[in-house]
Amino acid sequence: MKQKVYSVVLKGTLLFFGLLTILPFVWMLSSSFKTNIEIRSNVQSFIPQQFTIQNYANVLEHFNFLRYFINSLLYALLITLITIYTSTAAGFVLGKYRFKGRQLLFTCILLTMMVPGIVTIIPRYSIMQFLGWIDTYQALIVPSSFTAFGIFMMRQATFSIPDEMLDAARIDGANEFYLFHRIVLPQLRNSIVSLAIFQFLWAWDDYLWPYLMIRTEKKSLLSVALNLFNGRYSTDYASLFAATSIAIIPVIIFYLVFQKHFIEGVSSSSITG
Amino acid sequence: MALINRTRHPLRSRSEIIFRNIVIVLLIAFFVLFFVLPIIMALIGSFYQWNPLRLQFNFLGLDNWKKVFTSKLFWSSMWHTVVFALAAVAFRVVLGLAAAHALYSRSIKHKSFYRTLYYLPTITPMVAVAFVWKFIFDPQFGLLNHLLGIDINWLFDGKYALPAIIILTIWKDFGFAMVIFLGSLYSLPKDCYEAAEIDGAGAWQRLVKLTIPLLRPTILFIVIVSLISYFQTYIPVMVLTQGGPGTQTYLVTYMIYEEAFVKYNFGYASALSFVVFLFIAVLTGFSFKISGERSLS
Amino acid sequence: MEKKLSILFVFVLLLNLVAWNGVSGQEAPLETTQSSTNPISDLGNPVQYDPQKPVNDGNDITLEFWYWTGAANLFQSLADQYTEIHPNVTINLVENPWNDYWTKLPLALQGNDGPVIFNFHNNQHDNIIGYMAPYDISPADLEADFVGVSGHVIEGNIYYTDYGLMTATIYYNTDMWAAAGLTDADIPTTWDEFREVAKKLTIRDDKGKLVQAGFSFNGGIQGDVLGMNYQYGQNLFTSDNKITLNNDAMKNVIQRLKDLYEVDGVGDYNFGNNSGDNFGQGMVAMYLGWGFMTNSLSQNFPDLQFNCFEIPAPTEAVPYAYHRYNGESTFGINKNAAIEQQNVAQDIVRFFLTNYKKSSAWPMQFSRQKRHCKLMRISLPYRVSLFSPIISTGIFGPVPCPVQLKPM
Structure with missing residues (x-):
């Protein structure tokens, strides 16, 4: 009996917090179908009293959502692919090869994880200017092509590959490139999925660097474009809700479709082990 | 499981050396260009009056550093950051662990449903959700005041502005901690629990005496990752309060952002960044120390 | 000494303007502008624009023109007119x-x-x-058309000048004004009158909860306060160019605003x-805002019905000044742009400066004068320039204290 009460209370609490967690999204969505007058009124309800899709029409007229969404998607996917590859390669070399200075190199890489991004942003900006990369996508992609976190994570992961397996392949005449692409990469599948998810979410969330680098509005990423839109139409609350919904909903759908991979990727990653 | 790889085969093939060299050269080139060089540039710059717009680069000696330590705004920002980081980390760990522990319980069905709900805020972009929360905190038509039946001007009242930013951060981040904890819980040895159950340990006792000690590395991981990222938080401040009312929600990274890209005092901003870096390094070391762990792995 | 004289000059001019405006009425200033001839002609030739002259030898050229949110329509129409x-x-x-x-x-x-x-805005001068590239118009020529150009001359060159003047005013909602039974005769000229009007415009529900604030300064207090010190004859800068804030005038101004909320209850810090x-x-119902x-x-808010009146003064007497003023700057030209592009930009500036005289849209945009506002003490034919060097303070932006006014 006591068990049962405990279980009901537990379920109730979980459900309550679950609702609380998604409430902001529900409210955002419902407000995006309200008129400005209703949004500002003293009487609030979750169901729009006067349902309108005018806000979305306004937003689509002034906010090239599809373009920014595709920019962001391509950017995040590209960064994810590159860092998976570079992190695994570097993790493999640092984890499985023995050479002088290996430990030192690894320690240095780890130290860079602790340097606040803002320290390096100022000189990086000058470097990009020197290279003439401002307002280009390589300015976004090249500086993110290696990540200390990824290298750290993949180095730990390579420990799970037995040396004997690699040596056996080597004796069979496999060269290191073959070994890396055909044995190491497939073996680290699970860790790669987790890294990919982290990396994708971070790239999707990126704000300051893309904001500083990209000038041409058509090349903007979604976060930056959204912030710009919100600055321009700061008094049109209903349109702001619509724009924000448009920016968030696809991510939520994407997440709901792949949620199993998202969550399991994170929880099965080596960092939790 | 620190160093499993023991002896390597003695022969080094040519392809191994080529592969290694390609990776190492690229790696070093990358880190030199995008980390070492910028860090050295920033360090040198911190001794200069450095304003790229006015093409100023005049040697100042220790002036920027002195200004950091005598600046009232820096210390109050630092204090806000510490309060913010500690509160957000504490709630992130406690709520994340509580949610994970509840979901781990055998009596709960639809685990993936709850996981999906709790993890939802984590995957949404900060800039976008910060805007939603800006409206949630509105004193006139905001959701929060209407739900709670209170009348608080969250973002413009010095008492509530920082807590508002903390609330947003906890809401967004606790799901991440939950998922990580959940992963760790599943990987814990089952026999310990069975033994504990046979010994008649209650649910609470099992949590405190068994689960938390076993999860110590995961807790440490979350604490460190959170501290590092919370010391660099500025987007919610930028969207919600711009540091206000007055300077009550200035967090150090927001202050650095403002010095660097609004006032263009690159030299002073660099000095500020290094002080923050030292703080993070010390805090991280301290976290390792109190947890008694030697390494994360 | 020069400063004192100029302040006196401003004072006298303000007085003149009051009188002049009182006669001219609502739509008059524009007409006056065009009919008034320039009495000072030995300064240079007025800026001319020849639309027949081809730019960039008639070859196609593209250039980027940046502006900030607020007047998209004006920039669009300028671009359209020019490209036509x-x-x-x-x-x-x-x-x-x-x-x-x-x-x-x-x-x-x-x-x-x-x-x-x-x-461009003059509070970003230093950055x-x-x-910026200097205009290819000589300061003397510019001075024939615009006032106070000399204040912007740097080593014989001009990089931008003021085409309009902006200051603060009290905006009021005319529907609420009428609903409270108020008429034009109730427009306050002193702060005491203002308090009474604000009380009449305040609406609270049965529980005493504010529904409509008579007056609000929330989020704008800095802009409101900095400038009202002049009403007590207190400058914002000391004679050695230091900012002074901690003085009796400033305390009076702040106390008055606080009293409006705390004593009169016409608004609330959290409303x-x-x-x-x-x-x-x-x-x-009322708020203090810039032009x-x-x-x-x-x-x-296209449906909003509003008007504005002059900021009240402590007494019936005309004060030293009502509030501060700031020039609205002409465009900047990027000195690192390709020379062909710069030449076109120079041409656009010239086009703007001459076209500007025919169209009042630009100064109207940024000055507070518009069809809504009939009470003005500073009006269009007068241009302002900074006497003192621009002093960026970071927080407040430049604070031009002594202004020089003269007819166009």
């Missing part, structure tokens, strides 16, 4: 919100592909001046967070 005369020129307009604008513009100007021409927006949203808000309010 010169179809070989393509102008790409790029809009950014005010804050982002001043982060992105300096960064963009550092490279060699920044905007060729950009809207931007190093990237709305941005008095300008809240005014537009119909939460607030550009006339345009913002009309754009953002």
Whole structure:
């Protein structure tokens, strides 16, 4: 009996917090179908009293959502692919090869994880200017092509590959490139999925660097474009809700479709082990 | 499981050396260009009056550093950051662990449903959700005041502005901690629990005496990752309060952002960044120390 | 001494303007502008524009023109008018919100592909001046048309000048005004009268909860306070160019604003967070705002019925000054842009400066004068310039204290 009460209370609490967690999204969505007058009124309800899709029409007229969404998607996917590859390669070399200075190199890489991004942003900006990369996508992609976190994570992961397996392949005449692409990469599948998810979410969330680098509005990423839109139409609350919904909903759908991979990727990653 | 790889085969093939060299050269080139060089540039710059717009680069000696330590705004920002980081980390760990522990319980069905709900805020972009929360905190038509039946001007009242930013951060981040904890819980040895159950340990006792000690590395991981990222938080401040009312929600990274890209005092901003870096390094070391762990792995 | 004289000069002019305006009425100033001839002609030739002269030898050219959010319509029409005369020129307009604008513009100007021409504000003088090219118009010629150009001359060159004057005013919602039974005769001239009007415009519900604030300064207190010190004859700068804030005049000003909330209860610190927006949203009956808000309010809240009146003074006597003023600057030209592009930008500036005299849209935009506002003490034919060097304070922006006014 006591068990049962405990279980009901537990379920109730979980459900309550679950609702609380998604409430902001529900409210955002419902407000995006309200008129400005209703949004500002003293009487609030979750169901729009006067349902309108005018806000979305306004937003689509002034906010090239599809373009920014595709920019962001391509950017995040590209960064994810590159860092998976570079992190695994570097993790493999640092984890499985023995050479002088290996430990030192690894320690240095780890130290860079602790340097606040803002320290390096100022000189990086000058470097990009020197290279003439401002307002280009390589300015976004090249500086993110290696990540200390990824290298750290993949180095730990390579420990799970037995040396004997690699040596056996080597004796069979496999060269290191073959070994890396055909044995190491497939073996680290699970860790790669987790890294990919982290990396994708971070790239999707990126704000300051893309904001500083990209000038041409058509090349903007979604976060930056959204912030710009919100600055321009700061008094049109209903349109702001619509724009924000448009920016968030696809991510939520994407997440709901792949949620199993998202969550399991994170929880099965080596960092939790 | 620190160093499993023991002896390597003695022969080094040519392809191994080529592969290694390609990776190492690229790696070093990358880190030199995008980390070492910028860090050295920033360090040198911190001794200069450095304003790229006015093409100023005049040697100042220790002036920027002195200004950091005598600046009232820096210390109050630092204090806000510490309060913010500690509160957000504490709630992130406690709520994340509580949610994970509840979901781990055998009596709960639809685990993936709850996981999906709790993890939802984590995957949404900060800039976008910060805007939603800006409206949630509105004193006139905001959701929060209407739900709670209170009348608080969250973002413009010095008492509530920082807590508002903390609330947003906890809401967004606790799901991440939950998922990580959940992963760790599943990987814990089952026999310990069975033994504990046979010994008649209650649910609470099992949590405190068994689960938390076993999860110590995961807790440490979350604490460190959170501290590092919370010391660099500025987007919610930028969207919600711009540091206000007055300077009550200035967090150090927001202050650095403002010095660097609004006032263009690159030299002073660099000095500020290094002080923050030292703080993070010390805090991280301290976290390792109190947890008694030697390494994360 | 020069400063004192100029202050006196301003004072006298203000008085003149009051008198002059009192006679001229609502739509008159514009007419006056055109009929008044320039008495000072030995300064140089007025700026001329020849629309027949081809730009860039008639070859196609594209340039980027940056401006900040608030007056998209004006920039669009300027671009349209110009490209109608010169179809070989393509102008790409790029809009950014005010804050982002001043982060992105300096960064963009550092490279060699920044905007060729950009809207400029004098509070960013220090950050931007190093990237600006001087106008190919001589200061003497410019001075024939515009007043106070000399204040902007740097080593014989002019990089931007003021085309309009902006100051603060009290905006009021005319529907609420009428609903409270108020008429034009109730427009207050002293702060005591203002308090009474504000009380009449305040509405609370049965529980005493504020429904409509008579007056609000939420989110705008800095802009409100800095300038009202002049009403007590207190300058913002001391004679050695130091800012002075901790003085009796400032305390009086702040105390008065506090009393409006705390004693009279005409508003509340937590009733709305941005008095300008809240005014537009119909939460607030009166608020103190800068001239550009006339345009913002009309754009953002097309249904809003409003008007404005002069900021009240402590007594019936005309004060030393009502509030501070700031010039609205002409465009900047990027000195790192390709020379062909710079030449077109020079031509656009010249076009703007001459066209400007025919069209009142620009100064109207940024000055507080518009069809809504009939009470004015500073009006169009007068231009302002800074006497003292621009002093950027970071927080307040430049604070031009002594202004010089003269007829166009």
